[in-house]
Amino acid sequence: MTAGLHRSHRVAGALVGSAVGDALGAPFEFGPPGAFSARFPAPARGAATEMCGGGSLDREPGEFTDDTQMALLVARSLVERDGLDEADLFERFATWAATGPPDIGVQTRAVFDSGLPWDRAAAEHFARTGRAAGNGSLMRTTPAAIWFSRSGTAATVDAARRISALTHGDPAAGEGCAVFHELLRVALDGGDPLAAVPAVLELVAPSERERWATVLAPDWEPSKATESNGAVWPTLGQALWALRHGRDFAEVLRLVVDLGGDTDTGACVAGGLAGAVYGMGGIPMRWASVVHGRVPGHGERVWRLADLLRLAADLDGKEFFQAETGVIPKVGPAEVLPGIWAGNLDGARWSEEDFAVISLCRLAEPFPHTLHRMAYLTDNNHNVDVDVVLADVLDDLAALHAEGHRVLVHCHGGASRTGLVLRAWLVREQGMTPAEATAHVAERWPHLGLWNDSFTAALERLAASRQ
Ligand SMILES: [Mg+2]
Structure with missing residues (x-):
């Protein structure tokens, strides 16, 4: 990890890192293990990079997916409502879901298709099906983890569970988000999230703790997963595994995307944590520069790096400077x-x-x-x-x-x-x-x-x- 980094670099790294992971993994979604390294055996730094686009939804190079779309809805709701307003956030999700995003998660779609209000939809879906431990609430939670990191452990863990519960009634998903929030809080403060795991497990609801302890243990590896990595446990488990074994941001993401399966969400979650650990400067510029996308149902605006950097500062309650053209006379080229x-x-x-x-x-x-x-x-x-x-x-x-x-x-x-x-x-x-x-x-x-x-x-x- 990068010691001594200014907090603003970690905050920007977390938000941009998650979007970068999402876009980097998207073309490899549901593919076999090793596909990323087979295609890119060495860093691709020329005009054509690893941000290659394509995949089953034929995305543009650098285009993010539903993970970041939902994360941006979380971020905007927190900033515009100055805190957690569950009804407002649920409404924003519902507007997005109503556009029929092609990659919306099965679990999330079922909740919004029910037409039930925000405080009942997910709980009733879980009660009816008993299946809700997907990674769909974990993948979108980096902005909330940044926002609530300023309020301390108890507040961020509580917010994580409440936001998760809007779409995921299974407490396993909520506990996963709670763990992620606290690990990110530690990382944003300059601490080592891997060293924090034992203390963070103490925060987990006793009924869920053993399963989380298993996938977050230092000797766990993705081959030991008992579910596909569309489930919440292996998604967070593999993010920590990659953080433990990767030497920099790029290597952490390579390790995760090479696992195959749900590669965009896997890399999105790992990218949020790794971005906080290595900071914005640790994210290869060839990846950060091209990340972009729209949020269906919420205008035609295309979100790009500059917007994400501004939003990251907003989430941390800070001013942010970006250079405007037309201020000083032209020099060069x-x-x-x-x-x-x-x-x-x-x-x-x-x-x-x-x-x-x-x-x-x-x-x-x-x-x-x-x-x-x-x-x-x-x-x-x-x-x-x-x-x-x-x-x-x-x-x-x-x-x-x-x-x-x-x-x-x-x-x-x-x-x-x-x-x-x-x-x-x-x-x-x-x-x-x-x-x-x-x-x-x-x-x-x-x-x-x-x-x-x-x-x-x-x-x-x-x-x-x-x-
Ligand atoms: Mg996705």
């Missing part, structure tokens, strides 16, 4: 290194659309460019993950450059973050020392800014790692 161009925000925004753009500042709106990657690189002292983000940017830059794209790197002013990437490229690709790289870039890019000492330190570490 200019070719600073062979095939690698630089600019500031408006220089990049209004550049020719065949540039492959790498944005290093947070944008209020994405650009029209077909190839556009957005890195989460902070130009302040809250960037303990700068090495991870820089490596991700340089690896994508190398892949896009090798494919023959003109790559345009920019940030808000085109000075500090842009300068870091240009200098790091020379350190990595040409073996220059940080001083040589700085002089080389300064000669060709007069806008270079050198005020951030943590960037210089990152360059020194990069140079040392190459020796």
Whole structure:
């Protein structure tokens, strides 16, 4: 896990991580184990990435599914009602369900088809069928886990059960959501969710505890599951298993998607937890940049990365800064290194659309460019993950450059973050020392800014790692 991360990076990582997992897993839904790694044996960082689209519902690359659609309904209800209003949330779900989303869960559809009110529909369905321990309430609960994490253990566990009960009358599903909420609360506070498992199990209703203890134990693995991973126990169990065995966000998601079965929900749940653990900067930018989707029944708005980042901050009760175009005069683009161009925000925004753009500042709106990657690189002292983000940017830059794209790197002013990437490229690709790289870039890019000492330190570490 990434120690010392600012909470805002973890909150953004949780919300975006869950949507990214959903979209990444969707094309592999109901497929066999190992399909993801068979198709992508190595990271795909060029124009075509692992966000490949397709699948049984023929989705666009990066398009999320019902998991994130319902999660967004939870998020919007909490923010707009300033807390949990079960009748309001149930109504939002019902409006969505009435549009007939093709991927709506069997359990969830049955509850809304009943026409019963919010406080009876799920309970009566469970009483009648006795079957309601699907993962459909767990998959949508990351926004609520963020919102209630600020109110402490008892409040977040209680809210988890109440929101789950709107569609899932089985207490097993509610306890799964309660466990997830508390694990995410721990992770957002910078703690280790895996170490928290024994304490979290104490919160579980005694009648459900043994089954949860089994799938959350350190020696449990997905092959020991007694249900398909459409059930709530293996879905959360495999998320923790992947968190235990993966070394970074991408590996956690790869492990889960490779299990096959309900891959979008599996990766959505694991992605929420892993995003909190590794932070927004730990999510590969080639995945986060393309995540998007609509929420049927709730307008034509297309939700994208910038919207999710803003929403994550809202859920945590925080202000959020995103760079608007038209504020400072255009700089660039200019070719600073062979095939690698630089600019500031408006220089990049209004550049020719065949540039492959790498944005290093947070944008209020994405650009029209077909190839556009957005890195989460902070130009302040809250960037303990700068090495991870820089490596991700340089690896994508190398892949896009090798494919023959003109790559345009920019940030808000085109000075500090842009300068870091240009200098790091020379350190990595040409073996220059940080001083040589700085002089080389300064000669060709007069806008270079050198005020951030943590960037210089990152360059020194990069140079040392190459020796
Ligand atoms: Mg789904």
